[in-house]
Amino acid sequence: MSEKINSKELAKLMASHLGVSLQASNAFLEAFQDVFEEALLRDKVVKINGVGTFKLVWHAPRKSVNVRTGDEMEIAGHYKISFLPDGDWNTKVNEPMAHLEAVELPGEGDVITVPTDTVEDIDSEMPLEENGGKADDYVLPMEHLNEQVTEVKSLLAGIMGDSANMTSEPDESSEVAEVQESIEENAVEEDSVAEETIEINIPQIKEVTDLVSEIQAVPEVESNVEPNQEQTVDDVSDELSEESEVVEVLPEAQQEEPVVETVAEEQMEETEAEDDSVKEEPQVPKEQDNEPQEPTKHKTCVWPWLVGVLCLLVVAGLGYYFYNTYYTGDNNVQENLIAEESVEPVDSLVNVAEETVEEVVYDSTYYFPPETGYEAYDIPRKYTDYIAYRTVTSEDRLVTLALQYYGHKFFWVYIYEANRDVLSHPDKLTVGQQLKIPQIDTSLIDTGNSELMEYVKKLGDVYVGK
C-alpha cells in the first residue's frame, strides 16, 4: 500500500486519455462527487456500471456494556456503507490468480507424501523465477526416500496385517529411517568387500525367506515395535561382523519383524549395490565413524531398551542427514570422478537424456497409449498460423495466456506445443521471451466438450511432468 493514486492523478490520466484539458476532467470529477454523495445519502444505494454498487445498510440500535465502567449503554442505530464490486471488475482484479484452481489433497494418513505434494502444487501454481534451480538438487534424495518408503510400507503391510494399524506413524517413519541407515551401512560395507558380500547374501536370502514363510504360519502378531527395531539393527550389525549368524538368531518367535526387514534390506541392497557403489564413495569415512557405537551400546544397554532405541534413532537421523548432505553436496565431485573413470552406465544415461530432449523438440504432440480413449484428439497438430506474438512479462503464465486467447486455461498446452523450441518446461517462462500464440481450430478449443477438456487436462499433466 505504498503509492496511492489520488483523484488528482486520476483526473490527469483522464485528461490525457480524452485529450481534454485538466480543468474539464476536474470539473467532471467535482460534478461526479456531488452527484454521487447526494444520491448515496438520498437513495441509500448507487450503482455504477463497471465499478459496483454502493449501499447503505441500516444497523439497528442494540444494547451493549461500557467496557470501562461496566454500565449498560445503547448503541444508536446507524447506517454503514457496503460495497459490492461489479463482477467484471472483480474478475479483472483477480486476473493474475485466475488460473489457480482448488487442488485435492490426499488423506491425512500419508504423512510423508502430503508435504511434498503441497510443495509441488504450490510450485506449479506459482512458477516464480526463483523456484528454478534450487528444487532440482533435492529431488533425487527425496525420490530415493519415497521409493523406499513405499516399498517398505507395502512389505510391512503385507506381513504385519492387523498390527500395521496399531503402529503409529512416527514409528513407521523412524523404522524407515532405520532401514535407510542400515541400507547405507550395508552399501558401504559392500563397497569395501564388493562382490564377496553379494555372493554371501544370496544364499542367506533364500534361507531367510524360507524361515519367514514358516514364521508367518505362527498366528502371534507383534505389536511392540521398539524392541524389534533394536533387534533389526542388532541383526544388521551382526551381519556386518559375522555375516552368517542371521540364521542362528531367527528361530525365536519374536523375530518376525526383523526378519522381514532384513529381507527388505537385502533385496534393496542387491538392487542398489551396483548403482550406489560409485555414489557412496564420499560417505565411507562418516559411516565408519557411526558404526562402532552400535555394538558397544548393544552390550552395555541390554536391559533399558528404550535408551538404546533413542540413541539408535539419533544415530539413524544423523546418518541420513550426512548421507543427504554428502549426496547433494558432492554431486559435482562425483560427476567429475565419473567422468574421469568414464563409467559406462552413467555416461550412457546422460546421453539418453540428451537424445530424448532433442526428439521432444521436433515432435510437437504427445501421444497417449491407445487404451486411454483419446484417439479422437490425439492427432498431430501443426502450428502454421499465429494470431499473436507475445513478449513475456513477469505476470504472464501459459495458463493466463490461454485464458486470454482461447477462453480457458486448460488450452495452454497448445501454446506450449507451438513454442517447444523456446520453452524447456511449461513453467519456465523467462521475461522478455517471444511466444507465438497459434491459431487453433474452434473444435479444439470447445469448452463445452467434456472429453476434449479431459484430454487437454491430461495432456497438460503430462507436460508438467506429474
Place this chain on the structure above:
Amino acid sequence: MNNKELVVALAEKMAVTQKEAAALLGVYVEEAQKVLTVEQPVAFLNAGNFEVKVREQRLSVNPKTKKRLLVPPKMVLNFVPTTVLKSKIKQLGQDE
C-alpha cells in the same frame, strides 16, 4: 440510484448531453481499473479508496466426503470509505 439515473444526473449537473456524460464516466471507470493494483490503491472521488486484498490460500474439508481441498489464493476488490463519508452516513437517521 442506478447507473442510468446517475448518468442523467451527471449530464444535468455538467450541462452536457447524456451521451457525453456516459462517455466521461466510462473513461473514468476504465482509468481507475487500469491503475488499480495490489500495491496501488485508487481514490474514489472523496468518498474513499479502492484497494485490492489478497485472500490467502486455505485448506477446506468437504464435510460430506472428508476430502481436503487446497483453495488457491484470490484477489478481491475492497472499498474503504473515508471517515468524512462515514460520519456523514452515520448521522443519517432511520427514515423508513
